Amino acid sequence: MFGKGLLTGMRVTIGHVFGKKVTFCYPEEKLEMTERFRGGHLTMDYKKCIGCQLCAMACPNKALTLKATQDAMKKRHLTSYVHEMGRCLYCNLCVEACPTKTLAWDKNYAISSWHREDMNHQVLTDDDMKYLEKAMEDAKVAAAKKAEADAAKKAEEAAKAANDGGGAAN
Amino acid sequence: MNEFNDNVAPKTETFVLNMGPQHPSTHGVLRVELDLDGEKVIRVRPIMGYLHRGIEKLLESRTYAQGSPFTDRLDYVSSMNNNYGYCHAVEELCGIEPPPRANYIRAIVAELNRITSHMVFIGSLANDLGAVTGMIYTFRDREEVLDIFDLVCGARQTYNYIRIGGVAQDIPQGFEEKVRKFLDRVPEFMEEYADLLNGNEIFNVRLKEVSVMTKEEALACNMTGPNLRATGVPFDVRKVDGYGAYPEFDFDVPVGENGDNWDRYQVRYKEILESAKIVRQALDGMPEGDFMAKVPKVLKPPKGEIFSRTEGTRGELGFYIVSDGTTKPYRVHIRRPSFISMQGLNPMCRGGLIGDAIAAFASIDPLMGEVDC
Ligand code: SF4
Ligand code: SF4
Secondary structure (H helix, E strand, C coil): CCCHHHHHHHHHHHHHHCCCCCCCCCCCCCCCCCCCCCCCCEEECHHHCCCCCHHHHHCCCCCEEEEEEECCCCCEEEEEEEEECCCCCCCCHHHHHCCCCCEEECCCCCCCCCCCHHHEEECCCHHHHHHHHHHHHHHHHHHHHHHHHHHHHHHHHHHHHHHHHHHHHC | CCCCCCCCCCCCCCEEEEECCCCHHHCCCCEEEEEEECCEEEEEEEECCCCCCCHHHHHHCCCHHHHHHHHCCCCCCCHHHHHHHHHHHHHHHHCCCCCHHHHHHHHHHHHHHHHHHHHHHHHHHHHHCCCHHHHHHHHHHHHHHHHHHHHHHCCCCCCCCEECCEECCCCCCCHHHHHHHHHHHHHHHHHHHHHHHHCCHHHHHHHCCCCCCCHHHHHHCCCCHHHHHCCCCCCCHHHHCCCCCHHHCCCCCCCCCCCCHHHHHHHHHHHHHHHHHHHHHHHHCCCCCCCECCCCCCCCCCCEEEEEEEEECCEEEEEEEEECCCCCEEEEEEECHHHHHHHHHHHHHCCCEHHHHHHHHHHHCCCHHHHHC
8 A cells, every 4th residue: 555654654753752752951951971081171180290291292183282391300390281172183192192191081061162262271270380389399498408418428428538548548 | 130939949958056065965065066957967976175174194294193083084974984994004004913802892893883874874865855854763873872982982973992903992891781782772773764764655766766876887986885785796895805803703795686776775774784793793702802902102114005995884995005114104095985986976867857866865875074085
């Protein structure tokens, strides 16, 4: 009978009118992002970062711009870490390249912005900057201490050498 | 002075109609120039390049490992298969052998991706023929696989999961369970699609014995994949080359008979079931072990060139890579099956009606990201 197929199709659609809903009301309800979800802003545990720039080198689109400084103890600290989200492919290569596993995604999927500048996300927070200041100060103190200790050691060695020298002369 | 002469019979002229580049049934941005004689199509010329992003050139300015996220953007409905093709080529170039577990995981994700891609095909074919609800049904079930991919690699469309030497991460907990649940549902929703579309009289009239392509024509156009198989040639790179873990699986290659729209639809419909079969076997036989081979951090393939092919969703996906011994490829060329299948549009549509051009176009299942590269 012509039209039988059409009716079968109709039956399927009508069945779904009374069936279970498969959608839900965003934004009243929100989905939980999965553990491996890549998206949103990059976050980092500042204390763990060693400023090696491997993340920036792994990035295929040069989306990461890092600035680093050295403290008095010759340890590197980041002063700025800009993630240009407009260039980012969300490929996860930076996160995987990090040797100390400090990078992660914040899984925020609502990241649209009005202006282009807003897409340049500064990953480091104010707390990180405070930590940096303190680390620099601490390093200075530590360096001074170390210098003192080195000087003392040197003096001691020199004295010892002088003594030894004196002994040999005798 | 009178220009109207009643004694001369009315003359007809051919008429050129531009379809696209922003036409909902061109699946992206493609312009098709149709030469029409009344309602009859005389010639079809696809005009490409509206989505050209220069991916081949981009790959040449990146290291080998950095290249794989760009291949996601070729055929963005089945990125896993593109990742697979690219990584397979680089592995052959460097002589890296992925571990068996990686091959199994690859087969699972690639076949799941093939299923979703064919779902998009069925949905958009129905949509192009006027059955808008058809699209919603397939997209509903596609979601389930996308959720699985989200679990595996954290992305729903541009996965970058298959990497040179293996896969990026091992499969997570709960993965197998979810995939099995999906596989159990496959016959159920395939039957629903069949109820919805296969018996539909309009669908039948629009597809059966329309836009026929013979074996010879398809081969002359260099077509591969489901479009070639619909004409009756059982050519499938998974069977012919037997790369990865595919020789270990038992699956059939569905073929058509007439090479009409209906066969192109049916071949893909059956391929979903075959892919589901492969995924089930891969889950059952999943070996333990590493998911990544030992790949040097700085990959420097030896000087030389390679052409490697895999079975993408839309046909034979080939990567031609020339290495000059540095960290970046000297030249990359991608053989994109959609691009080549587009050449079949003219022989298919010639002599048909203008409305059938839309159906023929949908039945080739081209993807603009892959056509323009
Ligand atoms: S996700 Fe990829 S593109 Fe984005 S910053 Fe990291 S490496 Fe660069
Ligand atoms: S790779 Fe990791 S440790 Fe190195 S600079 Fe980047 S975030 Fe810091």
